[in-house]
Amino acid sequence: MTDETPIASIIVPSYRGARRLPALLDSFAGQDGGTPAFEVIVVIDGVDDGSVALLAAEDRFPVCSIVFPENRGRVAALNAGFEAARGEVLIRCDDDLVPGDSYVAEHVAAHRDGDGGAIGLYLNQYDETAYSTVYGRAADKDFRASAYRAPEELRWRYWAGNCSITRAVWEKVGPYDPAYRLYGWEDVDYGYRIVRAGFPVTIAPSLETTHRVAAVTTESRARRAAHSGSARRIFEAEHGDAGLPSAIPPMSAWNLLVRASAVVTRAAGAARCGRVVDRLIRATAETVSRKLVALTVEGAALSGYRAPASAKEVF
Incomplete structure (x- = not known):
């Protein structure tokens, strides 16, 4: 100095x-x-x-x-x-x-x-x-x-x-x-x-x-999404929704899939689900792969928000 x-x-x-x-x-x-x-x-x-x-x-x-x-x-x-x-x-x-x-x-x-x-x-x-x-x-x-x-x-x-x-x-x-x-x-x-x-x-x-960027796989991105979903609960406890869109997605065909993905993610773990998707997208058409990744990431975020997880659970 x-x-x-x-x-x-x-x-x-x-x-x-x-x-x-x-x-x-x-x-x-x-x-x-x-x-x-x-x-x-x-x-x-x-x-x-x-x-x-x-x-x-x-x-x-x-x-x-x-x-x-x-x-x-x-x-x-x-x-x-x-x-x-x-x-x-x-x-x-x-x-x-x-x-x-x-x-x-x-x-x-x-x-x-x-x-x-x-x-x-x-x-x-x-x-x-x-x-x-x-x-x-x-x-x-x-x-x-x-x-x-x-x-x-x-x-x-x-x-x-x-x-x-x-x-x-x-x-x-x-x-x-x-x-x-x-x-x-x-x-x-x-x-x-x-x-x-x-x-x-x-x-x-x-x-x-x-x-x-550090998140270069679906596994790492889903893990971060789950942590982020959990952390949003802390924000809402301090500030309410502060004008943010709802963390619970509105009803639609896509969001029904996201909600189902959140249930699976919570049961299996965000990182584990991400690893499965990383294997799948190597041999899947790009359009389908993009949907699989999006579904996993959005489901992980919703899972973390609905049932805040510890680091051990998410990893």
């Missing part, structure tokens, strides 16, 4: 991130000339897989590490990083992102008109798997299109791992909610709390950032 007070602080929660961090650090080192002064705070969540030494050797920009002695989860990591930050613009950046050359400058510029929150959507990069071919890339494209169509009052729903706030927002909204311990909804919760506190949330195309 240097004595210069940074304009921006970049908070990076990291779990077993030694293989992902080099590309992220190289991206920060390659920021355009004239980029506002920034610091990087990496919170290592309970497992040092070489990340500490990697960060200690970094001398191209100010960086520090906060090391948890045991795994405490992403929310705890985020809160520790934000508490340590010194900048006026606080950027949350997941360790599997690959920011562009103007990443820091664009996040700072997003707040030049006042206090609030800014979202940059992911540009997901997928490994070549059957899942990504028949479902992942198309679903990602549909998600981004939906986000940009979202009305202003609902943009908070897209708060995720590439976003920023001003210090005034952090001081008023406070830390991420530790009730979210598994996967999902701690970000949506925070976006909602920003808006509820009276600050605007924007989605800026200039903040789109490459993301090396």
